[in-house]
Amino acid sequence: MTITLPSPTSPLIIGTRGSPLALAQAHETRRRLSTAFDLSPEAFVIKVIKTTGDKILDRPLKEIGGKGLFTREIEDDMLSGAIDIAVHSMKDMPVLQPDGLVLDTYLPREDVRDAFVSAGHDRLADLPSGAVVGTSSLRRRAQLLHFRPDLNVVEFRGNVQTRLKKLEDNVADCTFLAIAGLRRLDMAHVAKSAIETEEMLPAVAQGAIGIERRIDDTRAAQMLEAIHDQETGQRLVAERAFLEALDGSCETPIAGLSELDGTNMRLRGQVLRPDGSESIGDDVSGSIEDGAEMGRAMAAKLLAEAGEGFFEWRS
Numbered sequence: 001m002t003i004t005l006p007s008p009t010s011p012l013i014i015g016t017r018g019s020p021l022a023l024a025q026a027h028e029t030r031r032r033l034s035t036a037f038d039l040s041p042e043a044f045v046i047k048v049i050k051t052t053g054d055k056i057l058d059r060p061l062k063e064i065g066g067k068g069l070f071t072r073e074i075e076d077d078m079l080s081g082a083i084d085i086a087v088h089s090m091k092d093m094p095v096l097q098p099d100g101l102v103l104d105t106y107l108p109r110e111d112v113r114d115a116f117v118s119a120g121h122d123r124l125a126d127l128p129s130g131a132v133v134g135t136s137s138l139r140r141r142a143q144l145l146h147f148r149p150d151l152n153v154v155e156f157r158g159n160v161q162t163r164l165k166k167l168e169d170n171v172a173d174c175t176f177l178a179i180a181g182l183r184r185l186d187m188a189h190v191a192k193s194a195i196e197t198e199e200m201l202p203a204v205a206q207g208a209i210g211i212e213r214r215i216d217d218t219r220a221a222q223m224l225e226a227i228h229d230q231e232t233g234q235r236l237v238a239e240r241a242f243l244e245a246l247d248g249s250c251e252t253p254i255a256g257l258s259e260l261d262g263t264n265m266r267l268r269g270q271v272l273r274p275d276g277s278e279s280i281g282d283d284v285s286g287s288i289e290d291g292a293e294m295g296r297a298m299a300a301k302l303l304a305e306a307g308e309g310f311f312e313w314r315s
């Protein structure tokens with residue numbers, strides 16, 4: 001089937017949030033599409049959309065609602081035709097998309113690890129007892145408190161730049177940021193060290209960029225197929241099946257990572273009590289085609305082990 005490629009008079013409209021990281025990801029998508037189809041930059045429009053999550057900055061995310069906070073307005077604009085495709089950090093995406101939209105295109109995944117960022121310390125292990133860690137991630141909070149209950153965790157919201165400013169202002173002694181985001185912002189130098197996945201298992205889909213489209217938009221579908229990274233797709237199928245089966249809300253500390261080796265997939269998963277007092281994990285291997293089933297089976301096993309009340313905050 002031939003497609004009519006976008007042109008300056010009928011451009012492909014790319015929707016994105018307005019943070020520097022979101023914009024970098026939208027530009028990377030445009031660059032890959034224009035290279036794949038030999039198009040000029042004028043064949044694309046990058047349109048910034050402000051979401052509820054971007055507007056409410058003064059309250060912890062878990063108080064204002066679930067993950068859809070950063071996607072609803074963007075998805076509404078795609079359904080109405082105001083934009084054609086949307087570029088997302090997969091880590092922030094709900095597992096299910098609204099009727100009429102599909103999310104099955106992934107760019108090659110970046111480094112999945114978290115970075116340790118601090119003015120005064122080189123490594124996580126160097127932090128003295130009582131040190132203050134700034135993070136708004138329930139996963140990072142719970143993982144840290146699990147092996148370092150002596151640390152103090154404070155809420156740290158905002159984009160990468162805002163968090164670094166807070167470090168400069170001594171609001172905390174250190175923070176954790178995804179290496180992927182720092183690289184895409186050309187800011188990898190702010191990382192003091194990388195945290196290995198054995199120490200802190202990353203969030204499901206960390207480091208992966210996904211591109212959403214309307215289900216009936218054949219132009220977008222065919223263009224996105226040309227830039228899709230199959231291995232990233234296979235890994236995310238397993239990780240997101242794990243997440244979906246756990247019914248993970250924003251209030252549940254969950255980590256998960258799939259890695260490929262030939263035709264084999266290793267899948268690791270972890271759930272923690274929000275205060276870090278308990279952690280349950282699993283580490284399995286299987287064939288790549290069984291990724292979704294491995295994810296669901298691991299979720300069922302961890303949920304059974306966790307039992308009722310595991311995810312509730314203790315006061």
Ligand SMILES: NCc1[nH]cc(CCC(=O)O)c1CC(=O)O
Binds near residue numbers: 091181206
């Ligand atoms: N929740 C915010 C968010 N969403 C995606 C990334 C980084 C890039 C990625 O993981 O793809 C970040 C910032 C961070 O966790 O440091």
